[in-house]
Amino acid sequence: MLLKKYSSYKIGGRCNYLFFPENTYNLKSLLEFAKSRKLTPLVFGYGTNILFPDKPSKEYCFISLRNLRDVALNENKLYLGSGVPISILAVIGILSASSKFYFSHLLPGSTGGAIYMNARCYGGEISEIVKRIFYLDENLSLREIEKEKCSFDYKDSIFQKKNWVILGAEFEIENKLEKENFDKIMKFLKKIKYKNLSDLKDFYNMFNLKKISKFFGIKDLPDKIVEIENDRVSKHHFDFPSCGSYFKNNYAAGKPTGKIIDELGLKGYRVGGAKVSDFHANFILNYKNATKNEVVTLMEFLQKKVYEKEGFIPEPEVKIVDEKPASPKA
Template identity: 45%
Template sequence: MLTVKALTFESLCVENEMLARHSSYEIGGSARFYATPETVDELICLLDACKQKGIPCEIFGYGSNILFPDEPYAEKMYISLKRMIDCNIAASGGEAKLFLAAGVPLSFLPLIGVLSDYESMYFTHLLPGTIGAGIYINAKCYEYQMSELLNRIYYIDIAKDSSSIQSIAVEDCSFAYKESIFQKRPWIIIGADFLVPNLTRERYLIIQNLLQLYKQPYTDITSLANFYKHFQAITEDISKEHKVVLPKRFQEIDEDRSSKRHFSYPSCGSVFKNNYKFGRPMGVVVDELGLKGKEYGGAMISPYHGNFIINHKQAKAADVIYLIKFVQEQVNNKHGFIPEPEVIIISE
């Protein structure tokens, strides 16, 4: 007879975990409490325990768009949803409705797109991060953004006494450029439905198998270099095993990201949102100001992309924040606006 292990706060979390191990910036001090729940039940157990103990929570995915503090607040719980990896399928008005859990990597979407002849999913090829975080920030790359793929989002409202699962239709999520309702509410995204044309049961089973292979044993791809190698290998394996011709767009995205050294140094990717009223990308604005290559401590404004601040030599969070403020000051002095950070900065 199998014994079901009771879920408890103590069994689900570890103490004194270095957050740098869970950030693509490879920056962050020791967290008193850290957890990676694999199921909704485990997440709810952690949330309920934190409420009872009066412990504040910080929820994140892979930590690919986040800057952790050098000295985290002593009593905070850091919860990563990167191990919440699941999927299922149902029919909806003639299209397949594919549920993906919050921890599914964004770079699985293009593989689903290839298997389903759905070009709109290609834009997250080699994009670090998770489904949940991508929805939260309404991730945008090239010509597409996350909100264009979604049907319904599932979440937990931590402001309520009951940690029950709720849902919201995509049209009610106030999606805009790098914005969503989830940035303004105490809601934790646990997954979403995607409408995927041409997704047959056979193709779904391929996707399900890919996720299971990724999940067991769990593969740590927090490092950008490891992330790149891992998804390049998965993409090539799918092409060979299932005789799929990879789209030209994949190669174009790979060449674009590689030319900007996206995977050469720890970073969060783009630091600032583009100011569309101003009319030029932030990378171009920083380049025109001659700021590329500027160093402070162990951080540097990337010589290859003006909107990247890289961890060049064992940088601290304070080093990155200094350069963020430096760029904001220089841009404001020259152009009269303060660039809005895209990276989420966790205060100490």
């Protein structure tokens, strides 16, 4: 099984174990299996913020939670399973006039991945709209945690420091979502069940406003949503395989990392098949059959250049998976 198929970077070699559990019971069995074989489980969603190795060690057990797609609505409480594409929140926002959800329009990735990363864009952030999160702890016990206890910070959450697996989360909708609209959401999710949302072109094809408006019969689109789509499209987010912004911003530097790289004149700079986007200098693209090593070599070059100019080494936002696990789990 090739990991590249499940990565928006389209990078990642053949692995020994790759599973797609359909429910928590399945997932627990897989984690127990990994433990019994002394494998290191690596849980992910749609692979839109992760750089897989070209030759992953046989000691890994990769588990994508993209099939954990339960959705439930109780009054204004909405439960989304970890594998539900997070961009659906924007659709729910449009259908219920809940503007706090708009920012997630065309945000690639899963609900679990967005919580883990505390995804943010266009003035919104996951930590502002999530209420509580359900997860498996290191002993595989089912737990829940209120958002106030999740240490949410810039591109950070408690989940990055713990060995926990996010199962799903509860969100609060500002206004009522009518049953008829909830049913349409379920129908839409069923329709896209077998689409590979790690492929950015497929993702855009499913979630662009033309498709969404037609499917849901939406006549008036909020300006903010239109602006978001125009911005992402104008920056060519879905034209080449990537993981979005590669580096975090360093707010002490006073300007975004992409702007610094742009000022260095490095847009378009290439290492093998990896290239700094011509349209957004913080995007490292898989321009032409890039390997992980080419992306990492380009990353290190950019870090060196930024350090020479600004005196700090930009920290990658993308999660880089080593060829071998650091230390096999007991």
